[in-house]
Amino acid sequence: MSHTALIPSHRKPRRNASKSALRAGVAGGVLSTIAVAGAAGPAQAEPVTQTIEMPTITAGLSPAVAASAEATQQVALDLETQAHEEAAATAAAKDAKKAKAEAVRKAEARKKAEAKAKAEAQAKAEAAERASRAAARTTLSTSSTGSSSSGSTASETPSYTSTATGSAAAVVAFAQAQIGDAYVSGGTGPNSWDCSGLVQAAFRSVGVDLPRVSQSQSTAGTQVSLSNLQPGDILYWGGAGSAYHVGIYVGGGQFVGAQNSSTGVVQKSLDYDPPSGAVRVL
Template sequence: MSLTAHIPSHRKPRRSASKVALRAGVAGGVLSTIGVAGAAGPANAEPVTATIEMPTITADLANTVAVSAEATQQVAHAYDLQAQQDEAAAKAAKAAKKDKAEAERKAEAEAKRKAEEAAKKKAAQEAAEKAAAEERASRSSERTTLSASASVGSSSSSASSPVATGSAAAVVAFARAQVGDAYVMGSTGPNSWDCSGLVQAAFRQAGIDLPRVSGAQSSLGTSVSVDSLQPGDILYWGSRSNSYHVAVYVGDGKYVGAQNPSTGVVERSLSYDMPTGAVRVL
């Protein structure tokens, strides 16, 4: 009689191949143990009739094993993800440190450039101010010299060539001292003029207050012919009392006037731009 004849059947519904294989392995091991024991016992031993309960792998145990394996995988995945995040954070920190250093270097270079530009501008401004001061001093000296020359000339006038004397000499000297100044519409000095502003300032040196505009200036005094001019006469262009330009006659067929923005204050011959007429207020 077979040793397994009295082992009760524990058949259950069909399970997966892995569970069946596992069960078969356990049963085979038990049967082998029983077979060996039977072979080693006495020949007249009674047949084994005890029922042996086989261990059963339940669905709960299988689920527990599966859940444990899944949990292990999740933990491993979490460690891997944390490692990736740590590496990314380290790279980001390194890049940020590099960017900060570069930004600081650029800021320092920009600050240095601006400081150099400011120093250059300051030096240029100081040089310009020095040049302007020297120019003003030179003009002041020139005006003093011209005034002295006019005074000397008034004492040695000749009948053949009228020379500015007295108040006329002061007017002429002042007008000539402004030659080279800029022309600026509406300006009355000291370094830029328009035509009537220059004439008004020149006659102020002789103690005479003229109107501000050229039309009013040309309406004053006595009208004189261009052929009989004397130093200090006011020349005008246009019509008397409605002139558009004025200048000061300085003698020797010349005049001084603030011409236009391109020429500034100049001394020119009458033939350069013959005036319409003249008036004498001295």
């Protein structure tokens, strides 16, 4: 045996012929296919022209959506209408409040004007009464002076106590209780009077409310004859409704009256200053 027989050879083992042939055929086929494909050129992709209709997922909701939109619109209109109505109501309330305040202001102004006019009218009436009474008193004083110088006692205060009863007696007693008080134009007591103020207070003492001035007091009751006088009758000087002086008949041909600033409240005979007429209230 050779001494190299057991040494492995460094040469590569020979490949199997069948496997080599198979591999070569596959490779050639692949290469041929690539070559043919390259010769034919790249394939052109055909464009897609078909439209695919997608289902509308809200198609079934259209009536409900429309109804909801309509309801929303109606609510909006209602709210707008309500807002307009509230604004109109607020404006109307403001206008009404303003109109009421204006009406109250005008009413108060009218009331004040009427009160002022009434006060002025009363003041004028009292002024006219005072003027007329002053003129009458001047004439009376002149007449009384002449009578006194001739020895007449007509101007002297008679001593007479009324025998009246009831309310008339109370009126007479009130008037006689003021004899000696001062005469003050516009006076209504308790210590100074003018003629109509004394008469008014005397009747008020028995619950009878008379007008304030002589003109009105001269028509406050039933007209009576001077020949048929009773205690408590109101005597007046001047015309009925235009009298310038009043007094109270106490009986016995005498009266009590706030005559003038010189005499004050006195009790005198009717002869001292004959009245023009009389009215009966009680």
